[in-house]
Amino acid sequence: MSAAPGDVEKGAAAADTGAAAKDGAPAGEGVVGAVVRRWRRQDLLDKSGSALRAAAWALSLLAFVVMGANDHGDWKQFDNYEEYRYVVAIGVLAFIYTTLQLVRHGVRLTGGQDLQGKVPLLVDFAGDQVTAYLLMSAVSAAIPITNRMREGSDNVFTDSSAASISMAFLAFVCLALSALVSGFKLAKQTYI
Amino acid sequence: MSAAPGDVEKGAAAADTGAAAKDGAPAGEGVVGAVVRRWRRQDLLDKSGSALRAAAWALSLLAFVVMGANDHGDWKQFDNYEEYRYVVAIGVLAFIYTTLQLVRHGVRLTGGQDLQGKVPLLVDFAGDQVTAYLLMSAVSAAIPITNRMREGSDNVFTDSSAASISMAFLAFVCLALSALVSGFKLAKQTYI
Numbered sequence: 001m002s003a004a005p006g007d008v009e010k011g012a013a014a015a016d017t018g019a020a021a022k023d024g025a026p027a028g029e030g031v032v033g034a035v036v037r038r039w040r041r042q043d044l045l046d047k048s049g050s051a052l053r054a055a056a057w058a059l060s061l062l063a064f065v066v067m068g069a070n071d072h073g074d075w076k077q078f079d080n081y082e083e084y085r086y087v088v089a090i091g092v093l094a095f096i097y098t099t100l101q102l103v104r105h106g107v108r109l110t111g112g113q114d115l116q117g118k119v120p121l122l123v124d125f126a127g128d129q130v131t132a133y134l135l136m137s138a139v140s141a142a143i144p145i146t147n148r149m150r151e152g153s154d155n156v157f158t159d160s161s162a163a164s165i166s167m168a169f170l171a172f173v174c175l176a177l178s179a180l181v182s183g184f185k186l187a188k189q190t191y192i
Numbered sequence: 193m194s195a196a197p198g199d200v201e202k203g204a205a206a207a208d209t210g211a212a213a214k215d216g217a218p219a220g221e222g223v224v225g226a227v228v229r230r231w232r233r234q235d236l237l238d239k240s241g242s243a244l245r246a247a248a249w250a251l252s253l254l255a256f257v258v259m260g261a262n263d264h265g266d267w268k269q270f271d272n273y274e275e276y277r278y279v280v281a282i283g284v285l286a287f288i289y290t291t292l293q294l295v296r297h298g299v300r301l302t303g304g305q306d307l308q309g310k311v312p313l314l315v316d317f318a319g320d321q322v323t324a325y326l327l328m329s330a331v332s333a334a335i336p337i338t339n340r341m342r343e344g345s346d347n348v349f350t351d352s353s354a355a356s357i358s359m360a361f362l363a364f365v366c367l368a369l370s371a372l373v374s375g376f377k378l379a380k381q382t383y384i
Binding site (some may be wrong): 133136137139140141145147175180183185187188 | 325372
């Protein structure tokens with residue numbers, strides 16, 4: 001974990017307090033403990049955010065590849081249906097977004113500039129939340145037509161569509177959780 | 193605005209600091225100013241949260257009433273189509289949710305118990321966010337079938353459906369913003 005400068009200062013201040021208040025050792029430990037707990041929580045937030053985005057990356061890749069390969073001639077082509085084209089478009093968009101986010105955060109881990117400012121966190125949160133809404137929208141649009149097709153006949157085309165929709169839904173779940181994490185970090189930042 | 197007990201204590205502490213540090217008057221004013229600003233921000237958050245939920249209440253009421261009245265015989269009945277039934281169901285759900293929230297917060301304003309604890313804020317946030325996702329889902333499901341019908345013919349049935357979908361979309365926007373507000377309040381609460 002790369003500690004932000006603010007964190008280091010806080011840690012030093014807490015250590016000073018602990019040293020100065022010799023008679024209040026438990027209180028001093030309490031402050032240090034709180035700071036350590038805060039670091040751990042920050043670390044957990046960073047890790048879970050990255051893990052969720054990595055999962056969303058893989059799932060959105062699967063979603064649009066499976067749907068894009070869903071071409072079995074005649075009426076069984078995904079690009080005859082606007083709902084399925086929408087799933088592909090949003091899948092590609094989610095894939096590009098999560099790729100850029102992973103690169104951006106990867107660069108930070110290997111020593112780039114710090115991304116704990118207000119604006120980078122706002123970008124994280126807004127991106128996650130908007131992409132989550134778009135994925136939910138694409139999934140919901142594609143489900144009714146797939147249902148109707150499956151009432152008629154169950155074949156490789158409808159099965160692939162259902163698989164792609166499931167992947168997109170799981171990508172939505174990951175990004176919705178990631179939006180929670182980054183929203184929490186953003187709100188915390190604005191109050192420190 | 194009903195100040196939380198924590199706020200009052202903080203205000204008193206800030207006033208003490210200001211009185212004690214006579215030589216550092218600007219610093220003391222800064223602290224009092226910060227507390228006043230925080231109260232104002234809290235008030236603004238409370239008001240905007242309630243206003244957004246009230247708007248979502250009216251819009252979701254319109255959405256399901258317009259769709260529920262959309263019955264013109266033959267194939268022009270909303271309950272022949274699962275997408276439109278879904279819009280009605282989610283519209284009713286959003287209406288019930290926002291009604292309960294408005295009653296709950298109204299009771300608080302007229303002197304009930306305080307809703308600034310962690311659990312009430314979590315209920316606010318989770319409710320807003322989940323209802324926003326459901327509305328987005330209902331809107332997205334209903335749009336493709338309406339598009340297809342309008343390619344064939346534009347009549348009072350498709351127009352009513354489009355109106356209902358628009359209302360549901362606006363209700364989604366209000367609840368998504370309300371989820372932002374209540375998420376911000378929740379994240380702030382967990383760090384105080």
